[in-house]
Amino acid sequence: MKQKSTVENDDGQVGRILSRREILALIGGSSVALMAACAPGALTSASPTPTAQQTSAAATAAATASSATAATVLPSCVVRPALTEGPYFVDEKLDRSDIRSDPGTGAIRPGALLSLNFLVSRVSGSACTALSGAVIDVWHCDALGVYSDVDSARGQKFLRGFQTTDASGSAKFTTVYPGWYQGRAVHIHFKIRPTSSSEFTSQLFFDDALSTQVFAQTPYSQKGTQGITRNAGDGIFQQSGGKLTLNVTKSGDTYAATFDIGLAS
Numbered sequence: 001m002k003q004k005s006t007v008e009n010d011d012g013q014v015g016r017i018l019s020r021r022e023i024l025a026l027i028g029g030s031s032v033a034l035m036a037a038c039a040p041g042a043l044t045s046a047s048p049t050p051t052a053q054q055t056s057a058a059a060t061a062a063a064t065a066s067s068a069t070a071a072t073v074l075p076s077c078v079v080r081p082a083l084t085e086g087p088y089f090v091d092e093k094l095d096r097s098d099i100r101s102d103p104g105t106g107a108i109r110p111g112a113l114l115s116l117n118f119l120v121s122r123v124s125g126s127a128c129t130a131l132s133g134a135v136i137d138v139w140h141c142d143a144l145g146v147y148s149d150v151d152s153a154r155g156q157k158f159l160r161g162f163q164t165t166d167a168s169g170s171a172k173f174t175t176v177y178p179g180w181y182q183g184r185a186v187h188i189h190f191k192i193r194p195t196s197s198s199e200f201t202s203q204l205f206f207d208d209a210l211s212t213q214v215f216a217q218t219p220y221s222q223k224g225t226q227g228i229t230r231n232a233g234d235g236i237f238q239q240s241g242g243k244l245t246l247n248v249t250k251s252g253d254t255y256a257a258t259f260d261i262g263l264a265s
Contacts, residue, residue: 029083080262082201082202092158097173097174102157103157110219111219120169120170120171120263130169135164138188138189139161142176144219159178179215190202191264206246212225
């Protein structure tokens with residue numbers, strides 16, 4: 001039986017970013033693992049050329065560390081903060097990869113095509129493995145800021161659906177770039193259910209400059225951007241610490257993004 005949507009305060013700040021101590025405990029107490037889990041690719045920086053003495057000392061230290069931790073595998077997945085579910089989740093039980101249409105009429109919601117791929121891992125100790133069999137729900141507003149199955153769009157089910165992660169932890173969705181509505185930055189809601197009794201809920205965000213480019217296109221241009229809330233003005237985005245902003249690429253007329261996330265075991 002379909003649940004009714006529950007209207008809540010979408011700006012309620014119920015999520016939080018884990019503290020350094022909490023994440024250290026989560027992934028095994030390694031400060032190196034912490035950086036690898038929360039900011040992959042951010043460890044490379046320019047530095048002065050070392051002296052011969054420094055090089056020798058570094059080599060000795062590296063050899064010692066290597067012999068002590070030869071079997072250590074650092075997490076390649078990313079620990080992300082949970083954020084509020086918001087008011088518009090409806091458990092439609094729509095098992096589908098392409099969520100653009102309303103299943104009742106077959107009408108496809110217009111908008112810039114967005115290919116969204118989730119890669120879900122299970123964090124355990126200092127390593128992470130692909131998490132298969134997890135159910136991922138995705139829902140968001142259309143190009144003009146309208147959600148299905150609430151208010152004027154009640155009974156419709158566009159831009160909603162779920163997929164189950166495969167053996168590699170992947171779940172793919174075909175959707176449209178979301179529009180905006182008053183008081184919130186551009187975002188997509190998602191919920192991951194590793195088991196029938198557990199779930200992780202959060203939101204994905206987009207670069208402001210990219211959204212401006214997309215919103216110059218039809219049908220977004222019908223609404224314009226006057227009154228839009230940017231990321232810096234969204235209290236929920238501020239809780240994300242920048243860890244939930246998609247890295248979007250474009251090929252032809254299609255936008256694409258892959259989102260890596262690690263869940264605690």
